[in-house]
Amino acid sequence: MPLGTIDQPPPPFFKQGPSALSRLLVLSALALLLMVLDTRLQMAAPLRQSLAVALAPLQWLALQPLHAVRWSGQYLGSLEAAQREAAVARAELVRQVERAAIVEHLAQENRELRTLLGLRERLPAQSRAAQILYQLADPARQRVVINIGQQDGVRAGSAVMDGFGVLGQVTRVYWGSAEVTLLTDARQAIPVINTRTGQRSLAFGLPLGGAGQSRMELRFEPSATQAMVGDVLTTSGIDGVYPPGLPVAQIEQVTNVGADGFAQVLALPLARVDHALHVLVIDPVGRPVANDAPAAAAANAQPRSVRTAP
Amino acid sequence: MIMSPRQPLLLPANPVFIWGTLVGVLLFEMALQMALLGRAAWAPDLLALTLAFWVVHQPRRVGVGVGFVLGLLIDVHQGALLGQHALAYSVMCYLAVVIHRRLLWFDWKRQALHVLMLFVLAHALQWLVRALAGDGGPDLWMLMAPLWQAALWPLATALLLAPQRRAHDPDADRPL
Numbered sequence: 001m002p003l004g005t006i007d008q009p010p011p012p013f014f015k016q017g018p019s020a021l022s023r024l025l026v027l028s029a030l031a032l033l034l035m036v037l038d039t040r041l042q043m044a045a046p047l048r049q050s051l052a053v054a055l056a057p058l059q060w061l062a063l064q065p066l067h068a069v070r071w072s073g074q075y076l077g078s079l080e081a082a083q084r085e086a087a088v089a090r091a092e093l094v095r096q097v098e099r100a101a102i103v104e105h106l107a108q109e110n111r112e113l114r115t116l117l118g119l120r121e122r123l124p125a126q127s128r129a130a131q132i133l134y135q136l137a138d139p140a141r142q143r144v145v146i147n148i149g150q151q152d153g154v155r156a157g158s159a160v161m162d163g164f165g166v167l168g169q170v171t172r173v174y175w176g177s178a179e180v181t182l183l184t185d186a187r188q189a190i191p192v193i194n195t196r197t198g199q200r201s202l203a204f205g206l207p208l209g210g211a212g213q214s215r216m217e218l219r220f221e222p223s224a225t226q227a228m229v230g231d232v233l234t235t236s237g238i239d240g241v242y243p244p245g246l247p248v249a250q251i252e253q254v255t256n257v258g259a260d261g262f263a264q265v266l267a268l269p270l271a272r273v274d275h276a277l278h279v280l281v282i283d284p285v286g287r288p289v290a291n292d293a294p295a296a297a298a299a300n301a302q303p304r305s306v307r308t309a310p
Numbered sequence: 311m312i313m314s315p316r317q318p319l320l321l322p323a324n325p326v327f328i329w330g331t332l333v334g335v336l337l338f339e340m341a342l343q344m345a346l347l348g349r350a351a352w353a354p355d356l357l358a359l360t361l362a363f364w365v366v367h368q369p370r371r372v373g374v375g376v377g378f379v380l381g382l383l384i385d386v387h388q389g390a391l392l393g394q395h396a397l398a399y400s401v402m403c404y405l406a407v408v409i410h411r412r413l414l415w416f417d418w419k420r421q422a423l424h425v426l427m428l429f430v431l432a433h434a435l436q437w438l439v440r441a442l443a444g445d446g447g448p449d450l451w452m453l454m455a456p457l458w459q460a461a462l463w464p465l466a467t468a469l470l471l472a473p474q475r476r477a478h479d480p481d482a483d484r485p486l
Contacts, residue, residue, distance in 0.1 A: 024404040034393035062340035134344035139351035
C-alpha cells in the first residue's frame, strides 16, 4: 500500500493476489530453470530471440546518441587530421598493391599445382563488411555487437577480422545484429599455425594479462617448443570453420618451463582488439565432407580398439 | 495508515510517469553503457535503483513480477545468461517490498544505507551466478556499483517524487 498517497481506493482485504513471497519463489524458480536451459541444454534460444526482437526498437533508440556523436565527430574532425589519415591510408594501399600482385601470382601458381596434385581447389571465403556498435556490459567476458545479422546472412561461427588480423568469432546471431566473442575472451580458442615452424597449436584468450593488455596463450606446448618471440601465428584451417591463412597473433613471450610442465607461450593479437570499428565477417568455410569421413572415423576407432585389447 | 511525521502528504503517482521513468531509465542506461562505459565493472545499475525506488513507494503497482521482466530484458540486451538479472532483480524487489513500510521512517542517510544492502545483495547474486557458470573471479571494482547506486538514492527520491510534491490546486498567491 502506498504510504502517504491518496490515490487509490483502499486495497481489498482478501483478494490481493499471490503474496510477494510466493511470487518471488515462483519467479526465482523460473529464473533458475531458464539459466539451466540456457547453459546446460541450449534450449532458451527461441525465448532469447523473441525478447531480442521486442528489445530491438529500444536498442535502436538508445544507439542514436552514439551514432550522432560518431557522425558529428567525423563531421567536425579537422581537415588536417583527415588529410593525414588519407596519406597514411594511401601509403598503406601502395604497400598492399605490391603484396596483392605477388598474391595474385602465387594464387595462380597454387591453383595449377593443386590441379596437378589432384587436390580440391580452395574456395574463396565469402565476406561482409560490418561495424562494431558497442561492447557488451559483462566485465568478465570480452564480447562486442556488430551491426549486421541474420537478415544479412551472417552465420554463427563466422570469423571476424579487422584490417590487421582475426578479431573474434560470431557466437550469437540476432535478426539485425550479431554478437562477436573476441579472441581474448577466456572461453575463446582458435587453432593456429606458426608460419615459421609449421607447428600447429591452440591459442586461448587470456583476458587478465599484465598491464591491462589482453593477450592469448598457446596451451599444451611442449617445453622443447620451437616457438620464438616474434613468430607470426595464422589460422591453420584444420577446424573447418576459419579459412586458413588469416593472421592472428604474434608471439610475445616464451617461457620454457611453465607451472604444469608445458611451455608458457604468450601471444599478442594482431587485430586492434580494443580499437577496431570497421570489421569484416568471413563465412565459415564448411567442414570437408565425404572422402575424409571414413578416414577420420578409422582414426578415431584406432585408440579405442587399443584400449580394449588388453 | 500511520505515516512518518517526516513524510509530506503527496499527490497520487501517475502510472504513466512510473512506467515512463522505468522505460526511460532503461533507455538511458543502455545508451550510457553502449556509448561510454563499455564493460566497466563499477558502472551503477540505474535501472535497479529506479526499480527499487518504485517498489518502495508504489509496491502495489511495481513488484517482483516487474523486476523479473525487466531483468529478462537486461539479460537479453547484455547477452548474459538468461535469468541472471531476472533472479537478482526479483530478489531485490522482494526485499524492497519487505522493507517498504519501515524504510520511509528513516532520514535519507539511513534509507541509503538500507537500500545499499539490497543493491549489494543483487550484485552478489549476479556475481555468484556468473561464477557458477564458469566465468569471472571477484573484482574489487564491482563493489563500487552498489555504493554508487546507494549514493544516488537521495537524488532518485528528489527527482522521482517531484511530480507528486506539487500542490493539488496550483495557486500563485500561496507558498508551496
